[in-house]
Amino acid sequence: MKLFSWLAGITLLCGMPLSAFDLTAGKTLPVIVLPEKAEPSTVLAAKELSEYVKKVSGKTLSVVQGKSDAEKQIVLGTLDTVKEAPPALLKKLRDGKKNEAFVIAAKGGRLYILGKKRVAELYGTYQFLEDKLGVRWLKPATPSDSGEFIPANENISFPDFELYREPWFTRRKLDQCGSYWNVIPKNSIAWAVRNGFQAPPPYGSRPDKNKEFAEFFLPRTPDEVLSGGGGHTTFSKAVPAELFKTHPEYFSLLDGKRTLFDGGHQCYQYCISHPEVQQRLADYILSQIEKYGSDKAGYLFGMADTSVGWCECAECRKLDRSDKYNYLNVTNRFHTVVQKIAGKVYEKRPDARLYVWAYHTYREIPKDVKIDPRMEVQYCIHGRCYGHKLDDPECPRNAKQYSLLKDWLKLSPTIYTYEYFTCTPPLYVPHERTQAHDLKLYKKLGIIGYKEEASFPDSKLIGNNQEQRKEIFPSCWQWLYVTGKLLWDPDLNVDEVLADAESKYYGAAYPAMKKYHDLRRKLWENGANDMGYPTGDQRSATLLNTPGSKEALLGYLAEAEKLAGSDKILLHRIGLDKTWLEKYWIKPNEVFKSKFGNAFRAPRANGPVVIDGDGKDPAWAGAFYTDAFKETFTDAHADIPAPLKTTVGILSDDRNLYFLITALEPQPGKLKAAAEKDGPVWGEDGMELFLYPPTAANTYYQIAVNTKGTVFDAICPGSNAKYDLGAEVKTKVLDDRYVMELKVPATKIGPFERGALWRIHFARNRKIKDEGFAGNYSIDGAGYHDTIAYRALEIGSPYLRNGSFDDVKDGKALFWTTDKNAEFIRKGNGYAAYFKNGGSCYQLLTDPALWQSKTPRKISVSLKASGAKTLNLNFLRYSDTPDPKAKHGYTRKFLPTVKVAEFPLEKEPKIFTAEYTIAPDEWAGLLLQSYFEFTLDDVSVKLIK
Numbered sequence: 001m002k003l004f005s006w007l008a009g010i011t012l013l014c015g016m017p018l019s020a021f022d023l024t025a026g027k028t029l030p031v032i033v034l035p036e037k038a039e040p041s042t043v044l045a046a047k048e049l050s051e052y053v054k055k056v057s058g059k060t061l062s063v064v065q066g067k068s069d070a071e072k073q074i075v076l077g078t079l080d081t082v083k084e085a086p087p088a089l090l091k092k093l094r095d096g097k098k099n100e101a102f103v104i105a106a107k108g109g110r111l112y113i114l115g116k117k118r119v120a121e122l123y124g125t126y127q128f129l130e131d132k133l134g135v136r137w138l139k140p141a142t143p144s145d146s147g148e149f150i151p152a153n154e155n156i157s158f159p160d161f162e163l164y165r166e167p168w169f170t171r172r173k174l175d176q177c178g179s180y181w182n183v184i185p186k187n188s189i190a191w192a193v194r195n196g197f198q199a200p201p202p203y204g205s206r207p208d209k210n211k212e213f214a215e216f217f218l219p220r221t222p223d224e225v226l227s228g229g230g231g232h233t234t235f236s237k238a239v240p241a242e243l244f245k246t247h248p249e250y251f252s253l254l255d256g257k258r259t260l261f262d263g264g265h266q267c268y269q270y271c272i273s274h275p276e277v278q279q280r281l282a283d284y285i286l287s288q289i290e291k292y293g294s295d296k297a298g299y300l301f302g303m304a305d306t307s308v309g310w311c312e313c314a315e316c317r318k319l320d321r322s323d324k325y326n327y328l329n330v331t332n333r334f335h336t337v338v339q340k341i342a343g344k345v346y347e348k349r350p351d352a353r354l355y356v357w358a359y360h361t362y363r364e365i366p367k368d369v370k371i372d373p374r375m376e377v378q379y380c381i382h383g384r385c386y387g388h389k390l391d392d393p394e395c396p397r398n399a400k401q402y403s404l405l406k407d408w409l410k411l412s413p414t415i416y417t418y419e420y421f422t423c424t425p426p427l428y429v430p431h432e433r434t435q436a437h438d439l440k441l442y443k444k445l446g447i448i449g450y451k452e453e454a455s456f457p458d459s460k461l462i463g464n465n466q467e468q469r470k471e472i473f474p475s476c477w478q479w480l481y482v483t484g485k486l487l488w489d490p491d492l493n494v495d496e497v498l499a500d501a502e503s504k505y506y507g508a509a510y511p512a513m514k515k516y517h518d519l520r521r522k523l524w525e526n527g528a529n530d531m532g533y534p535t536g537d538q539r540s541a542t543l544l545n546t547p548g549s550k551e552a553l554l555g556y557l558a559e560a561e562k563l564a565g566s567d568k569i570l571l572h573r574i575g576l577d578k579t580w581l582e583k584y585w586i587k588p589n590e591v592f593k594s595k596f597g598n599a600f601r602a603p604r605a606n607g608p609v610v611i612d613g614d615g616k617d618p619a620w621a622g623a624f625y626t627d628a629f630k631e632t633f634t635d636a637h638a639d640i641p642a643p644l645k646t647t648v649g650i651l652s653d654d655r656n657l658y659f660l661i662t663a664l665e666p667q668p669g670k671l672k673a674a675a676e677k678d679g680p681v682w683g684e685d686g687m688e689l690f691l692y693p694p695t696a697a698n699t700y701y702q703i704a705v706n707t708k709g710t711v712f713d714a715i716c717p718g719s720n721a722k723y724d725l726g727a728e729v730k731t732k733v734l735d736d737r738y739v740m741e742l743k744v745p746a747t748k749i750g751p752f753e754r755g756a757l758w759r760i761h762f763a764r765n766r767k768i769k770d771e772g773f774a775g776n777y778s779i780d781g782a783g784y785h786d787t788i789a790y791r792a793l794e795i796g797s798p799y800l801r802n803g804s805f806d807d808v809k810d811g812k813a814l815f816w817t818t819d820k821n822a823e824f825i826r827k828g829n830g831y832a833a834y835f836k837n838g839g840s841c842y843q844l845l846t847d848p849a850l851w852q853s854k855t856p857r858k859i860s861v862s863l864k865a866s867g868a869k870t871l872n873l874n875f876l877r878y879s880d881t882p883d884p885k886a887k888h889g890y891t892r893k894f895l896p897t898v899k900v901a902e903f904p905l906e907k908e909p910k911i912f913t914a915e916y917t918i919a920p921d922e923w924a925g926l927l928l929q930s931y932f933e934f935t936l937d938d939v940s941v942k943l944i945k
C-alpha cells in the first residue's frame with residue numbers, strides 16, 4: 001500500500017503533535033494494518049474496531065493486510081504474527097503469565113493492540129473501545145433494543161498512552177447449556193466475549209469441522225478452552241456400546257450380570273477397574289491430541305450423569321476402599337482410575353491438557369489419591385446457596401461447601417468452580433454484590449476461575465420453562481455484566497462498575513432507577529432465605545414483606561418514567577423492570593402471603609442492629625413484619641384506621657429480640673409523654689409489648705414505651721414494676737409518625753435459641769381524642785393480658801413445623817399427622833390439639849439439621865399440655881440404606897419405637913420437657929400419645945449443641 005505515502009509525508013511536515021493520537025480528529029484517518037498471516041481473531045478485531053469507530057464518529061477506517069506505508073497506523077496482531085512493534089511492548093507480552101494478556105499503546109502516530117496468543121488482541125480491542133471511545137455492551141441485544149451505549153464523537157483523539165492487562169482468572173467460561181448444540185446463539189456469545197468472558201462452542205463439538213462454527217467460534221475462542229471431549233461422555237467414544245457384544249466385561253456388573261446400563265444420553269456405566277477400559281481411554285485421548293494438537297484438545301474426565309449403575313465387580317469394589325457399598329460415594333474408585341489413565345497420557349504427552357470433575361458422587365475428598373498437579377479440577381459447587389456469601393458461616397449449605405472446597409485446594413493447586421447459579425434458576429435476582437464478594441474470595445483462595453452454565457436467550461432451548469429460562473440473562477444483566485469485568489479484575493469496586501453501567505443504560509431516568517435498584521439490592525441482600533440449586537429460589541417471594549417496599553419500588557419506576565419523557569428505548573427498559581418486578585417479586589409475594597399462617601417469627605438478624613430510633617440498619621430488610629392491629633375494646637374489633645396504620649418488625653440474634661415499630665400519627669404535636677421510668681407509661685401515647693416465654697410458672701413480661709422512649713417494664717401476672725428487664729429503647733417522632741426501636745435481652749427471661757416457641761402480643765395506646773378513632777388497638781384485637789390469645793413466636797426457623805397448632809386448614813393442623821378424632825380447638829386466636837378420648841399426634845423431623853446422618857444429635861422437646869392422666873413422648877425411627885436397585889435409590893428399615901417420657905398431666909396446662917438423642921444413620925419422628933383426654937399446644941424442638 002503506497003497510495004497515501006505522499007500525503008502522510010505532508011502531514012509529518014505540518015508538525016503533527018506526537019503526544020496525541022488522532023483516531024478520527026485529524027485530516028487523514030489511520031489505516032488498520034493486519035499481519036500477513038493474521039489470525040481469524042485479528043481479522044474480527046479489525047472488523048469490530050472499524051464498526052464501532054464508525055458508530056461513534058461516522059467515519060470509516062480502512063483495513064489492509066501485510067505492509068503499509070500509511071503515516072498513521074493501527075497495528076493489530078499477536079506475538080506470533082506481528083513482525084514490527086516496539087521491542088518493549090513485545091517483551092511485556094512475552095513476560096505475561098496469561099495467554100490472554102494484551103498491550104495497547106499509542107506512540108508516535110502508531111496505535112498498537114497486541115495480544116500474547118490469538119483472541120487476546122480481540123479482548124484488547126474491546127478494552128480500547130470501552131476506554132477511549134466510551135462504548136459499553138450492557139445487555140445482550142434484542143430486536144427492540146441494542147443494549148449498547150454509543151456516545152457520539154466525531155473527533156476521537158487521545159494522548160499517547162500504554163496499557164498492559166491480563167485476566168486475573170484463567171477460566172471465565174459461559175458454557176452453552178440446555179439447548180441444541182447446532183444452533184449458535186450469536187448475539188449472546190458476541191456480547192459475552194465483548195465483556196471478557198470465554199464462550200466456547202458446546203462441549204465436545206469441534207468448531208473446525210463445520211464452516212459456520214469455524215467462522216463464528218474460532219475468532220472468539222482461545223485455544224485453552226477448546227475441548228477435545230469428555231465430561232459425561234468420557235468413556236463413550238473410547239469404549240463404544242457396540243463393544244458390549246464382544247466385550248461385555250468392559251461394562252458394569254450389576255446383580256451378577258454384565259449390563260449395558262445407560263446413564264442418560266447414551267452415556268454408559270463401565271467396569272472402570274478393567275485395564276483394557278483404562279488403556280482404551282488413554283489411547284483415545286492421545287489420538288485426539290495427535291489430531292488437533294495438545295493446545296486445542298483438552299480432555300475432561302467425568303462419568304455418565306447418574307448416581308446408579310456403578311460396577312459391582314470385586315476389582316471395582318476393591319477401589320472403593322470400604323466394606324460397605326455406597327454408590328453415592330464412589331470418589332475413591334473414580335479418582336484412583338482417573339489418575340492412572342492420566343498418568344498413561346502424560347507419559348506419552350507431558351504437554352496434554354487434562355481436567356477432572358469433582359462432581360456429584362465423586363466430590364468427597366478421595367483417600368490416598370494424589371491429583372497430578374498438571375491437571376485442573378473442575379469443582380462442581382452443586383448445593384451451594386447464592387443467597388448468602390460463600391464464606392457466610394450462618395448459612396449451613398455454604399459452610400459445608402466452603403470447607404469441602406478448601407479441602408480440595410489442599411489436594412490440587414489448580415481448581416476452578418462449576419457454578420449452579422443459573423440453573424437455580426435466578427429470575428430478576430440482584431446477585432452482583434454477593435458475586436463480587438465471592439470472586440474476591442476466590443482470588444484469596446487461589447482458585448483459577450469460574451464456569452457458569454449459560455442459558456442464552458437466543459439459543460434453541462430444550463425442555464421445560466423455555467419462556468422463563470429466556471429471561472434469566474436479560475433480567476439479571478447487571479450481574480452478568482459485572483461478573484465479566486470482575487473475572488478480569490476481582491478488585492474492581494462493584495458499586496462503581498454498576499453506577500457506570502446503570503447510568504448509561506437508564507440515561508435521564510437514572511436518578512430514579514438508582515433509588516430503585518439500591519432498594520432492590522438492600523432487600524435482596526438482607527433477605528434471610530436460601531437461593532440455589534436444587535431447592536430453588538426461596539428468597540425472592542419474601543422480599544416485599546418489608547412494609548412499604550412494594551409501594552416505594554413502584555413509585556421509583558413511575559418517577560423514572562417521567563424522567564424518561566418520550567425516549568422510547570428508556571421507556572422500554574423501565575417497562576422491562578416493571579414487568580419483572582411484577583412477575584418475579586410482586587406476584588410470588590402475594591402467593592407467599594396468602595399461604596402464610598398465624599405464627600409470628602423472629603428471623604436471625606443479618607448484621608448489626610443499632611438502637612437509634614431510625615430503623616435504617618440493612619438487617620431490618622430481613623425482618624418479619626405484622627400490621628394485624630384491630631380495635632381492642634369495641635365489639636366490632638374493626639381494623640385499625642389507615643391514618644393510624646401500625647407496623648411491628650421482629651428480629652433476633654443469639655441473645656436478644658429486636659422490635660421496630662412504625663406508628664402513623666396524624667397529630668404528632670399532641671402526643672402525651674410525661675411519665676417517668678416505671679410510672680404510668682401505659683396511660684400515655686405509645687406501645688405495649690407482652691413477651692411470654694415457655695416457662696413453668698406461666699410468667700410473662702410487659703413493656704410499655706411512650707413516644708419519648710420512657711419505659712415501664714414489669715413481670716406478670718400482677719404487673720410488678722420492681723422487675724427490670726433492661727430493654728434498650730430509642731424513639732423518634734416525625735411529621736406523620738413515630739418510630740420505636742427496641743432491644744430486649746431475651747435470654748434473661750426464657751429459653752431462647754433456634755427452635756424455641758414463645759407467645760407474643762403488641763398493643764398501641766392512643767390518648768389523642770379524634771372523632772371515630774377508638775384509642776386502643778392490639779394484635780387481633782385481643783385483650784392485653786389475655787395470654788391464651790397471644791400469637792406464637794417462632795425463634796429463628798423452627799426445627800418442628802407448626803408446633804403451635806395455629807396453622808389449621810380444613811380442620812387439620814398443617815404438617816402433623818393426627819388421629820381422626822383429633823379436634824383443633826380455638827384457644828384465643830390460636831388453636832390447640834384436643835383429644836376427647838385420647839389419641840396421637842405425629843411429625844417426622846425433616847429439618848436438614850436433623851436428617852439421617854453419621855453423627856448423633858441431642859435434641860430437647862418442650863410442650864404445654866393438660867389432661868386426665870399421662871401423655872407419652874415416643875420416637876419412631878427408621879434407617880435408609882443406599883440401594884441402586886431400589887425404586888427411590890434406597891431401602892428403608894423400620895426400627896423399634898423408643899419411649900422417652902411419660903408426662904403426668906393435670907387440669908391446668910403445664911410445660912414439660914425431655915431430651916432425646918437421634919442415633920447415627922436414623923430418621924426420627926416425634927409421636928405424642930395418650931389413651932385419655934388431653935390438650936396439647938406449643939410443641940418445640942431444639943438442637944442441643
Ligand SMILES: [Zn+2]
Binds near residue numbers: 252311314315
Ligand atoms: Zn468392575
Ligand SMILES: [Zn+2]
Binds near residue numbers: 388
Ligand atoms: Zn444460604
